[in-house]
Amino acid sequence: MHAMSPTEIFLLAMLLIFSVPYAVWRLGRTDYWAPLVVVQIIGGILLGPGLLGALYPDYYAFVFTPQTIGSLNGIAWWAVMMFVWVAGIELDVEEAWRRRAETGVTAGLALIVPLITGSIAALLMLQYDGWRGPEGATWQVVLGIGMACAVTALPILVLLMEKLEILRQPLGQRVLRYASLDDIAIWGVLALILLDWERVGRQGGFLIGFALATILIRRLLARVPERDRWYISLIWLAGCGFAADWAGLHFMVGAFLSGAVLDAKWFDRERMDQFRATILLTVMPVFFLSTGLKTQWGVGGGAVFAAALLLLIASVGGKLAGIGLAGRILGWKKGEASIIGWLLQTKALIMIIFVNILLDKKIITNETFTALLLMAIASTMLTTPIVAPRLKKLPDLLRRTH
Template identity: 70%
Template sequence: MHMATTEIFLIAMLIIFSLPYLIWRVGQTDYYAPLVVVQIITGILLGPGILGRAYPEYYQFVFNPQVVQSLNGIAWWAVMIFVMIAGIELDLKKAWEHRRESSITAGLALGVPLVFGSIAALGLLGYAGWMGPKAQSWQFVLGVGMACAVTALPILILLMEKLEILRQPIGQRILRYASLDDIAIWGVLAVILLDWERMGRQLGFLLLFGVATILYRRLMQGLQERDRWYVAFIWLAACAFAADWAGLHYMVGAFLAGAVMDADWFNQQRMDFLRANVLMAVMPVFFLSTGLRTNWALGGSAVFLVAAVMLFASVAGKLTGIHIAGKILNWGPGEASIIGWLLQTKALIMIIFVNILLDKQIITSETFTALLLMAIGSTMLTVPVVYPKLQRVAQLIFKTS
């Protein structure tokens, strides 16, 4: 029976929204795997390496090139909005007020796992199939190392809400550390993506962006909030286009678009509502399209082994860095462990980061798959490890400013 592309697209959307929800709700996985994680895992299961291999005809029917292209368009816009919101919510004023503590902690939280991950990436250089065809060795090593160092700020917020510490002093401290690392992540990405052939374009983009930001901020300060939301989306599209045209990738533009906006321009409840609805209504499409990019060509055992090595580098590096910070800053018992485990959460931002590396052919789809598995493992560990630790030291932590 012949079906129109629209009908097949709607079948794909039905699968995307129903299957993860049923697994999450019926399986009651929320403690170990929040809905976001289940959606990512389902995307991998629906990808070419699993569903495509088991049922190739069905896979090619549902996820044909026309449908995949339509899904990708939704995913691009969804993730741009999500990254813009992450940029808006960066609280640099608070970080500046506590600059010594924040800079020491954020620096060690990012730097140590970056070193651990880069060492692991250096080991992969000796084997074919992991470094992308357009990458130089330093780009691959730095990219994989940074993937191990990333903290997923938006997912971190959701997990801390679940643990009921977001508004507590320790939760606000963790947000400061994660916000500084978020800026560093996008800065390193811009360095990795530097294109000497497009250097003129990239410099031109940065100069134009600086001037446009001054004018944009003046405009936004004079608008009512309802107009600010609409103008923000226009600004997002313009910044993403300009960054992509310059060779920096549209996601860098999306982050910059949000980073130059002030959070107090917008009602916090509406911001939370928008983020929650983007996560619910359109981000599942991004998770699916991410899963469709997984590849097991080098063998499942090799991919899982590399994922395990990267997970160890990520977790061990983050915990080591945070414990060093705790000793320097004289934190109380148990604080470093809780903060370290929360900051090692990967999920969305790391997946966005490695999607960009894959787009630019700095990593292969096999490396992408290993890093995706690492992100899932990292995020699934967070709540089960942190919750009992919080129960043991709750009274001490909540009294700490």
């Protein structure tokens, strides 16, 4: 029998990554309640050690060799760096500042309330063994899980609002403003969690150097044609990712910052949409698979699912409560806060990236990661089926700008 080469095994893994989720999504017609990106994440879990590895350990070991996983991880790192970079560019900080009173109240409550409920859920989980990572202090675990419950996945929110045909409507732009501040907050909290007092000098040096380099890169990009901006920006992305990781802040913090300091107006919007769609199509499925490879059920499958349910209640309940309070303060119409709250509770990508970093730094365990991943999937799958019928009942809401 022909012994497969490492290249053939790698391509077999790629075949599984791209074919299985697509077949389920297309043949199962899941798009309404589970977009392709969600099916890909679930596919990653099914192909991971928790399920495929447990049911067919020999086959799993044959396909997902250390060499194959190393190759997949390299693709996944660069894919997610580009994705986060685009998310940073698309943050409309100027618009949020123009409407800072309304945006501040809404985004603030949308973040703080689920952060509190998520932190309470984390404290309950920590009463039992198996959820705290070997390098995680109690405050890091609690704050990390709380923030994972509070964050809104801006890129996935964009995709869902495109499907609902509200992205370019005033309502869609409002929701993006609120989500943008949440996106900024998660990276600030991550930097706080990862603050390493043994390397605080490096981290301070990175921030100073980054500030100076930002001035130079902005001046340069403002003077070159757009086609050069793309290439120079990718060099900037790689440099910031390397510098942030060297400083101990994780390369994903550098990736987000490298995009957040650039102006979206420097890039053609249609081309940016195509670039994001290309990343999602060609390389992000590899990230989803590598995410699935980290799922574990070591403390017991029942306990992991129970923790996921607890986190889902804390996340969705906290987000709806926070937006409901904001709606009362700002005098929104009946039903408005509910729709916005359900849109903003969308999780998936950014939260998964966030908890991946916590897992890499051994702040949380694989079981905690799995529970948070299940929560993110359920949260995202709830959005469209709940929001779509409510939008039909409140058509005037689409045109409200505040």
